[in-house]
Amino acid sequence: MDYSISTEDRRRLERLAEIGHDEFRPAGLRADRAAAPLPADDPFFERMLALGFGRTAWRPQGATADDATRAPNKAGSAVAGVLLAEEGAYWDRGIGVAMCGPGLGESPVLGMGTPEQKERFLSPFLAPARPVWGAFAMSEPGAGSDVAAIRTRAVRDGGHWILNGAKAWSGNAHRALWTVVWATVDPALGRGGHRAFVVERGTPGFEGHRIEKKMGLRAYESVSFFLNDCRVPAENLLGGESYYQSRAGFKGAMNTFNAGRPAIGGMAVGIGRAALDESVRFARDAGLWGRQRVRDRIERSRRRLKSAMLLALKAAWMADRKIPNAVEASMAKAAAPVAALEACAFGMELLGMTGGAGEHLIEKLHRDVKALDIVEGTGQIQRIVMARGLVKLPN
Numbered sequence: 414m415d416y417s418i419s420t421e422d423r424r425r426l427e428r429l430a431e432i433g434h435d436e437f438r439p440a441g442l443r444a445d446r447a448a449a450p451l452p453a454d455d456p457f458f459e460r461m462l463a464l465g466f467g468r469t470a471w472r473p474q475g476a477t478a479d480d481a482t483r484a485p486n487k488a489g490s491a492v493a494g495v496l497l498a499e500e501g502a503y504w505d506r507g508i509g510v511a512m513c514g515p516g517l518g519e520s521p522v523l524g525m526g527t528p529e530q531k532e533r534f535l536s537p538f539l540a541p542a543r544p545v546w547g548a549f550a551m552s553e554p555g556a557g558s559d560v561a562a563i564r565t566r567a568v569r570d571g572g573h574w575i576l577n578g579a580k581a582w583s584g585n586a587h588r589a590l591w592t593v594v595w596a597t598v599d600p601a602l603g604r605g606g607h608r609a610f611v612v613e614r615g616t617p618g619f620e621g622h623r624i625e626k627k628m629g630l631r632a633y634e635s636v637s638f639f640l641n642d643c644r645v646p647a648e649n650l651l652g653g654e655s656y657y658q659s660r661a662g663f664k665g666a667m668n669t670f671n672a673g674r675p676a677i678g679g680m681a682v683g684i685g686r687a688a689l690d691e692s693v694r695f696a697r698d699a700g701l702w703g704r705q706r707v708r709d710r711i712e713r714s715r716r717r718l719k720s721a722m723l724l725a726l727k728a729a730w731m732a733d734r735k736i737p738n739a740v741e742a743s744m745a746k747a748a749a750p751v752a753a754l755e756a757c758a759f760g761m762e763l764l765g766m767t768g769g770a771g772e773h774l775i776e777k778l779h780r781d782v783k784a785l786d787i788v789e790g791t792g793q794i795q796r797i798v799m800a801r802g803l804v805k806l807p808n
């Protein structure tokens with residue numbers, strides 16, 4: 414296996430480290446201490462836009478390859494994506510999600526949208542004059558891990574679909590231009606009944622947006638909202654009518670996740686590496702470096718983080734070659750947050766009240782990393798996926 418990346422991606426990685434140091438970490442700390450997401454009009458986002466963030470990977474038909482205009486965090490391969498995710502999260506994971514751009518909503522539009530839908534929903538992210546966001550809403554108050562259990566209903570009414578239901582934890586959905594909302598056309602069909610609708614900001618019945626409190630990753634908004642007789646034009650059904658007939662909805666959603674899991678693994682490793690750096694610095698400054706037990710714990714943390722990173726890179730390497738990677742992606746997603754949690758917990762232990770007093774980075778990292786164990790399928794759910802894969806049951 415070859416985990417090397419292009420010269421362009423290598424440069425992007427170096428640039429991200431600079432931006433992470435100068436911008437991500439200070440902005441993430443600012444939001445965390447204020448216990449509130451960075452406001453949409455925070456000058457931080459304008460600066461990020463100027464640096465090339467906040468753009469889509471989509472290009473209009475016939476556009477020439479323009480590697481140089483790709484956003485600093487958009488990689489040329491899945492392997493480079495894991496490395497960039499790791500570096501970004503090292504500086505601040507919450508900022509990575511808060512970042513303007515189409516976000517998690519981009520993948521279903523790219524993967525399932527018709528050419529017209531891609532143009533309509535992604536062109537605002539080609540060269541935006543101001544920061545704009547997209548969002549993704551699958552989870553519901555009664556359906557988190559078991560996404561097949563979503564209850565938001567979509568019923569056809571002439572040239573529209575009427576959506577009714579409630580969604581939870583959707584990142585950036587309050588400020589987003591549009592949100593990809595998953596609904597079922599027939600609960601009796603289970604996963605086969607799932608469809609994705611692009612619900613645009615201001616659509617009547619798309620309402621009650623509430624920003625939830627979170628223990629970590631506070632830099633971005635996690636939003637609950639309602640769909641009350643929300644009339645969505647038929648042309649906003651992702652993939653259009655033919656896709657609707659093909660009943661491939663759930664597969665579309667799972668493709669979003671399989672693509673994202675190795676990167677989530679990378680992000681967890683990035684947070685763990687930041688925690689480890691804090692522990693090493695403290696051990697040196699406090700004269701604890703000579704103690705064998707301290708060195709042992711640091712070595713163990715580093716080894717586990719490295720192993721988790723290799724799992725994430727392997728899953729990404731397979732994705733780059735279009736080799737089915739559901740099990741490997743789950744392994745990476747299950748292993749990395751646990752390794753990172755251990756690195757953070759060790760840091761808290763080592764720093765004692767210096768870390769626990771609430772002003773030290775280690776304490777924020779400890780809160781941030783827990784959320785990564787939950788997003789895009791909890792550790793328990795990944796273990797179920799892996800076990801089913803081992804006995805060759807479909808997932």
Ligand SMILES: Cc1cc2nc3c(=O)[nH]c(=O)nc-3n(C[C@H](O)[C@H](O)[C@H](O)COP(=O)(O)OP(=O)(O)OC[C@H]3O[C@@H](n4cnc5c(N)ncnc54)[C@H](O)[C@@H]3O)c2cc1C
Pocket residue numbers: 517549550551552554556557558559581582583584627630635784787788789790791792793794797
């Ligand atoms: C920071 C953050 C950001 C998020 N962003 C988004 C977003 O942008 N869009 C979106 O749609 N959702 C988002 N989510 C929601 C996330 O996907 C769900 O929280 C996640 O799927 C878990 O669902 P739940 O919280 O309802 O927990 P539950 O599903 O209720 O699970 C509770 C516990 O039970 C365990 N469990 C559940 N089922 C089983 C089982 N069969 N066997 C063993 N254990 C089980 C779980 O592992 C977990 O530990 C976000 C969540 C967080 C925390």
